[in-house]
Amino acid sequence: MERREFLGSIGSPVLAACAVCMAACSKSGSSGTANTGASANFTINLSTSLLTVGSSLVQSGVIVVRLAASNVPASFTAVQVNCTHEGTSVNYNSSQNNFVCPNHGSTFTTSGAVTLGPAVTALKQYNISISGTTMTVTG
Numbered sequence: 225m226e227r228r229e230f231l232g233s234i235g236s237p238v239l240a241a242c243a244v245c246m247a248a249c250s251k252s253g254s255s256g257t258a259n260t261g262a263s264a265n266f267t268i269n270l271s272t273s274l275l276t277v278g279s280s281l282v283q284s285g286v287i288v289v290r291l292a293a294s295n296v297p298a299s300f301t302a303v304q305v306n307c308t309h310e311g312t313s314v315n316y317n318s319s320q321n322n323f324v325c326p327n328h329g330s331t332f333t334t335s336g337a338v339t340l341g342p343a344v345t346a347l348k349q350y351n352i353s354i355s356g357t358t359m360t361v362t363g
């Protein structure tokens with residue numbers, strides 16, 4: 225069988241499968257897609273949440289962490305929870321005082337700056353204000 229005859233005999237199903245595969249592969253480049261943080265505006269009751277240093281919670285796409293004991297904005301940080309590489313939720317690592325993505329290992333400072341790739345874009349950091357025991361996160 226000649227090459228041309230062989231290619232003609234396998235026909236369009238194989239070509240269609242290749243087209244699907246190539247389309248899928250083109251979406252998973254190693255550089256990933258930048259995920260940007262969404263807008264947020266919510267409150268947290270500090271008399272019942274984030275009571276201990278190193279504790280964290282996730283709300284509205286934002287991870288909020290208590291870094292120090294007193295109820296002032298500098299004692300907390302709030303950044304987007306989705307990694308800027310491919311969107312996996314990052315975790316706060318209290319022993320390293322940073323955010324770590326469990327998917328490909330990117331790390332970020334508590335203010336969201338990249339310290340280790342493959343992520344290249346910082347996590348969005350949100351504004352924190354506190355009145356009494358009510359924290360408001362906006363951005």
Ligand code: FES
Binds near residue numbers: 307312325327342343
């Ligand atoms: S999704 Fe790849 S490092 Fe976070």
